Amino acid sequence: MPGNQYDAVVVGCGTGGSAFAIRARKLGLSVCVVDTKPRARIGEKVCGDAVPRYHFDRLEKEADITPPRGDELGQIITGMKLIGPSRTRMVKVHEDGYTVNRHEFGQRLVNDVVDAGANLLDKHLVLGPILEKGRIVGLRTKDKITRMERAIRASIVVDASGVTATLRKAIEFPGRERGIHPRDLGICYREVLKLKEPIDEPDILEVIFDRSIAQGGYIWVFPKSDTVVNVGVGLTMSLGTSPLAAYRRFIKRDRIFNGAEVIAKGGGIVPMRKPVGSFVGDNFLLVGDSACQVNPLHGGGLGYSMIGGCMAANTAAEALAQDDVSYKALWGYNHEYQTAIGKRHAALDVFRIMLNSLSNRDLDFGCSGNLFTEEDFFAIDKNGKLELSNAQKLIRGLRGLHHPTLMRSLMFAVKRMKALKELYMAYPTTPEGLDSWTARVEEEFEPVWQRFGKSFEKID
Ligand SMILES: Cc1cc2nc3c(=O)[nH]c(=O)nc-3n(C[C@H](O)[C@H](O)[C@H](O)COP(=O)(O)OP(=O)(O)OC[C@H]3O[C@@H](n4cnc5c(N)ncnc54)[C@H](O)[C@@H]3O)c2cc1C
Secondary structure, three states, rough: OOOEEEEEEEOOOOOOHHHHHHHHEEEOOEEEEOOOOOOHHHOOOOOOEEEEHHHHHHHHHHHOOOOOOOHHEEEEEEEEEEEEOOOEEEEEEEEEEEEEOOHHHHHHHHHHHHOOOOOEEOEEEEEEEEEEEEEEEEEEEEEEEOOEEEEEEEEEEEEEOHHHHOOOOOOOOOOOOOOOOOEEEEEEEEEEEEEOOOOOOOOEEEEEEOOOOOOEEEEEEEEEEOOOOEEEEEEEHHHHHHHHHHHHHHHHHOHHHHHHHEEEEEEEEEEOOOOOOOEEEEEEEEEEHHHOOOOOOOOOHHHHHHHHHHHHHHHHHHHHHOOOOOOOOOHHHHHHHHHHHHHHHHHHHHHHHHHHHHOHHHHHHHHHHHHHOOHHHOOHHHHHHOHHHHHHHHHHHHHHHHOOHHHHHHHHHHHHHHHHHHHHHOOOOHHHHHHHHHHHHHHHHHHHHHHHHHHHHOOO
């Protein structure tokens, strides 16, 4: 497009925006990345810091984004324990991964963005889009030091602004979801603690379900070394309860935290739901949290935002080569993400909604290994495996154990999960099918909310 300064301008130099920029530069696009933070503070984000190994397979290949190393690496992880309220029941899930030192990891990414030849405008707040004939053609920014405003024009504008979704909220495009419902947002509080005593298993992430502490959420204890842990609580925002209060209740109960030194603390918000239905508009792409590219079960989005960034950059390069950056030309990004990852996350979203409705007794039973097994559920995130035969096997077991309500909830959820997976596999190849596809997704979710939605209502 004549008069454009860049092929692509990106709001946000988080994990999603960085991966987009690095991949796009590799494909020869001119890129500008705008972030409100000063360069030295990019990567400072309240996070659980855990990321599975398998995300890096694609990231290394496409964007030379290698796993964390040196001072970016907290701890090498070999698995996760899902622990029930009684603390005696648990499921162990084997998964190689890392805890990262988020600031150092973010600094590596921003350095790679700049080294790849992208222009970084740090300390610049994006005020909003520049629109011409209904199309976004650039960004209005404000220098936070000089207060000077400027216009940056580009053929493609990328919203990688995180959960605030600065542009998704400001522009219209087919299938846009403007706001995210509070029941689909996680509100979190976490501290990084230096413990007095080393922990037993520094290579294992712990996720604890306990309604007496964290109603409508979970607690995590993620090791960063044998004496440093990232501990946090994430709660469904619609409940209106305080994650800080829940965190304090949790910390008090376990002696291991007595006398620990607080290295860092803070809160944050993360989308916890299926991805938004469409990530593309004319000249426009959504990446990362702004597109709800997270695992709905635990809000993990570091890997998905970077994968989303790579996919978006590939599509952007193809569209620019064809000299067509309309939403139709950018549609391939929607199709690739939704059929590869969206299908798993839509299914996990159903599982999340069901899980939220379970009592401590049910959760304990689930965490005993009879209900939440690696094979039956948690591997969905990695390989999309969910076979009804597994569920039927489970259901037989549950019948024997006299858990009829739980059994019925599970059967119901599994049916919906399977239907959604198929629906996402049939994500429309062209925009024309989006409305009817969206209606079918809503049809699948409506009974799920009807059945389990009460557990998301505000607690007085
Ligand atoms: C408490 C908590 C714990 C989490 N734990 C984990 C975990 O253990 N593992 C995991 O994988 N994920 C975790 N997540 C989720 C993960 O952090 C996000 O999914 C991921 O960071 C999303 O990356 P992003 O690039 O989309 O957004 P972000 O990392 O949020 O980056 C957005 C960037 O945009 C910039 N920006 C925003 N608005 C503007 C504007 N108007 N102008 C200019 N710049 C702007 C911001 O400064 C920021 O640098 C957690 C999230 C929270 C809140």
